Amino acid sequence: METHEIFEKNKPEVKSTFDGKPTPAFISASWVALITGMVSYCIGLWNATMELNEKGYYFTILLFGLFSVISVQKSVRDKQEGLAVTDLYYGISWFATLASIVLLTIGLWNADLWLSEKGFYAMSFLLSLFAAIAVQKNTRDVKFIEQQKNDG
Known part of the structure; x- marks a missing residue:
């Protein structure tokens, strides 16, 4: 008998209770990251010594x-999940995401800000984007699991 066959034969049975639902800790961490990123970014804009139109640009x-x-x-x-998504919408979504990152990069590159301020805006922006994805995923996962439980 091969070694891997012996291992498979003697492997203890593990019962999994994982249902695909994100843990409350991950859901909370995602919301905290989103709020932290957005609030930090907005506080930075509020306290910035730039013109109001510049603040509007960064907020937008x-x-x-x-x-x-x-x-x-x-x-x-x-x-x-096999739901219909047009290639046009999918492409526009990716284009808009990349465009927002490029626009922030161009804005910060040309801004008359200290390097530490530029880094602050970039990091709080990216934290907000990543956290928004996590919050959306968690929301979708929870709804999907709850719908499955209700259906069957």
Whole structure:
């Protein structure tokens, strides 16, 4: 008998209770990251010594980025679950996500800010985008699991 066959034969049976639902700790951490990123970014804008139109530009990029990453996550998940997603919408979602990151990069590159301020805006922006994806995924997972429990 081969070694791997002996291992498989003597392997203890593990009962899994994992149902695919994200843990409360992960859900909470995702929300904390999203709120932290967004609030930090907005506090930074509020306290910045830039013109109001510049503040509006950076705030709009944050909103644009958050919406676009949620749209990408939804499109990817819809495709994964076999729901119809047009290639046009999927492409626009990715384009908008990349455009928001490029617009922030261009804005910060040309801004008259200290390097530490530029880094702060970049990091709080990226934290917000990543957390928005996680929150959207968690929301979708919880709803999916609850729907499965109700259906059967």
